[in-house]
Amino acid sequence: MTGTDTATALERATLDKAARENFPVAPFFLPRAWRTDLMAVYGFARLVDDIGDGDLAPGGADARALCVPPEQADDRLVMLDAFETDLRRVFDGTPHHPLLRRLTPTVRRRGLTPEPFLGLIAANRQDQLVTRYETYDDLRAYCELSANPVGRLVLAVTGTATPERVRRSDAVCTALQIVEHLQDVAEDLGRDRIYLPAQDMKRFHVQESDLTAPSAGASVRALVAYEAQRARELLNEGAPLVGSVQGRLKLLLAGFVAGGKAAVRAIAAADHDVLPGPPRPSKLQLLREAATTLRGEG
16 A cells, blocks of 8 residues: 555545544535634544544554554554654644644644644543543543543634633533543443543442443433533533524534534433443434524523
């Protein structure tokens, strides 16, 4: 496979994953320039998560692109360090990885700074070192690194960032991260990670062994319902962000909020039993939720 073929394959894998997200990444109704830049940002965020989760495509193309020796390609911290080094090259126009080369013109056009990108890398480093969270505040601090930078980048790409919008965006992004953790309890446990706060697990008399069952018992369901309500409250806190903008950006942000609310409803529809697999809303449910969000209801 040639270098061009490899780059195309890596980008195609990213595009395929975009279609499976709870929220629209770069929907068709946005201006082409926005779509291009949002997909470049998504490519970065998706790749850093794949490095942190050990979900890179087989064959070692990403390691080669990051100049990581084959014998170190399975070391996630080494890969994250190499990725950070290549990210810093984005800001002088000399990155190696194809997805970071794709990001370079976006950074220039939109005047993006390294901080939100570095936050996403820091979150994935934390995932290698911290596998349990004692309190909800601890989990919120993790979301500040793992989720909130994405919303801030969306506002930066679209030229609409203000302190109030950033605050609302942070609430939405934290909520989306919490919802994703609830959907993926079983998958995360398979990676020896638990994002349910230990303090809350104790409150609801949930043991780690309870999360290994094929179906959730009453205590686990009550805990999931409690965390889902927290996510719902954050989504409600962030929802005025939608009304603060106009045009097609309003539709995009409504999609983010609606994706979170529809996912919370899907979890509730499963009676908060997330252990058999992630409860996910249908496309019709997403559309209905988006319409409700645009009307400023629910």
